[in-house]
Amino acid sequence: MRLFGRRDRRKQDASPSERTERLSRWRKGLNRTKASFSGFLQFIATGEVELGEEYYSELHDALVLADLGAALAEKTVSWLRTSASEQGVSSASAARKLLEQRLAEMLATQDAKPLVADDRLSVILFAGVNGTGKTTMLAKIAQLLQDENFSVVAAAADTFRAAAVEQLSIWGERVGFPVITGAQGADPASIVYNTVEHALAHGKHAVLIDTAGRMQTKAALMDELSKIGRAARKVVEKRGEDPGEKLHEVNLLVLDATTGQNAISQAKLFSEAISLHGLVLNKIDGTAKGGVIFPVVATAHVPVMFLGVGEDIGDIVEFDPRSFATQLLTLDSV
Numbered sequence: 353m354r355l356f357g358r359r360d361r362r363k364q365d366a367s368p369s370e371r372t373e374r375l376s377r378w379r380k381g382l383n384r385t386k387a388s389f390s391g392f393l394q395f396i397a398t399g400e401v402e403l404g405e406e407y408y409s410e411l412h413d414a415l416v417l418a419d420l421g422a423a424l425a426e427k428t429v430s431w432l433r434t435s436a437s438e439q440g441v442s443s444a445s446a447a448r449k450l451l452e453q454r455l456a457e458m459l460a461t462q463d464a465k466p467l468v469a470d471d472r473l474s475v476i477l478f479a480g481v482n483g484t485g486k487t488t489m490l491a492k493i494a495q496l497l498q499d500e501n502f503s504v505v506a507a508a509a510d511t512f513r514a515a516a517v518e519q520l521s522i523w524g525e526r527v528g529f530p531v532i533t534g535a536q537g538a539d540p541a542s543i544v545y546n547t548v549e550h551a552l553a554h555g556k557h558a559v560l561i562d563t564a565g566r567m568q569t570k571a572a573l574m575d576e577l578s579k580i581g582r583a584a585r586k587v588v589e590k591r592g593e594d595p596g597e598k599l600h601e602v603n604l605l606v607l608d609a610t611t612g613q614n615a616i617s618q619a620k621l622f623s624e625a626i627s628l629h630g631l632v633l634n635k636i637d638g639t640a641k642g643g644v645i646f647p648v649v650a651t652a653h654v655p656v657m658f659l660g661v662g663e664d665i666g667d668i669v670e671f672d673p674r675s676f677a678t679q680l681l682t683l684d685s686v
């Protein structure tokens with residue numbers, strides 16, 4: 353996935369210690385979800401296992417335990433049955449490879465839009481219901497971008513609760529990014545307007561917009577979020593420039609993996625209300641049901657860009673479908 357436009361750092365450039373750290377974050381995130389698969393993995397690790405009813409039933413149980421949902425679990429198992437027979441695959445280890453590939457494909461809906469563009473101001477919106485981890489993820493991404501030498505400014509557009517502005521300001525101080533605030537109850541769009549103005553005046557690379565997470569009707573949601581988008585474009589128009597050429601807009605939906613079916617209905621609501629470019633799945637460290645990512649992606653039809661794997665600033669994983677599938681199907685030695 354290209355997160356950083358042309359300046360994207362190639363994965364293979366990572367030093368061995370960076371690679372080890374990345375792997376340990378994947379493990380931290382998927383530890384519990386993998387426990388859902390461990391019965392299946394232990395079963396196929398016990399010598400030469402036949403690709404028979406017992407195999408498929410163990411697999412089905414693992415998929416359901418991990419919260420793929422009955423329909424998707426069923427579909428995946430029957431896909432594997434058909435593919436294994438078509439391709440003459442008869443060993444459990446070869447079937448495991450087919451499965452891994454399939455799981456990765458299910459998550460690879462399309463290429464992710466780069467998070468930041470090199471030649472335009474990136475405007476990254478964090479949408480999602482209250483408590484899913486929007487503010488925390490904003491801070492993690494701010495850190496990530498700053499580590500790549502991109503300068504950022506945050507808009508405290510969650511003006512619904514005073515504590516929300518304070519929480520973002522504390523992260524700003526800790527991580528070292530400016531936060532543009534307004535009074536409690538102020539119009540979120542006006543704060544975004546001021547933030548984009550600040551960003552253009554100071555030559556920043558990215559504006560990160562924290563939003564309120566009220567559970568809303570589709571119409572209210574659409575209205576509030578589109579007002580925010582319009583505010584950003586208005587600043588550019590006022591300067592006599594073309595927003596289409598000047599701005600790189602990325603709308604992220606932030607979901608809490610521990611909420612299971614709710615995460616799926618939120619994916620549905622938000623993807624119908626606004627144009628989404630990517631998903632963030634937070635708190636995946638706290639659930640055995642990280643398999644919810646599959647129905648979520650199938651619902652929102654946009655790629656997962658990040659996983660939140662804890663409450664600390666470094667607890668973030670740059671998502672890629674292949675690593676996710678591999679991790680899920682690897683039994684860690686303990």
Ligand SMILES: Nc1nc2c(ncn2[C@@H]2O[C@H](COP(=O)(O)OP(=O)(O)O)[C@@H](O)[C@H]2O)c(=O)[nH]1
Nearest residue numbers: 482483484485486487488634635660661662663
């Ligand atoms: N375990 C875990 N906790 C998280 C993660 N992301 C956020 N949190 C916690 O979830 C709570 C809500 O996060 P917050 O960013 O305020 O959510 P917001 O209301 O969407 O802005 C806070 O206590 C965070 O520390 C994560 O990836 N893992």
Ligand SMILES: [Mg+2]
Nearest residue numbers: 486487510516
């Ligand atoms: Mg918040």
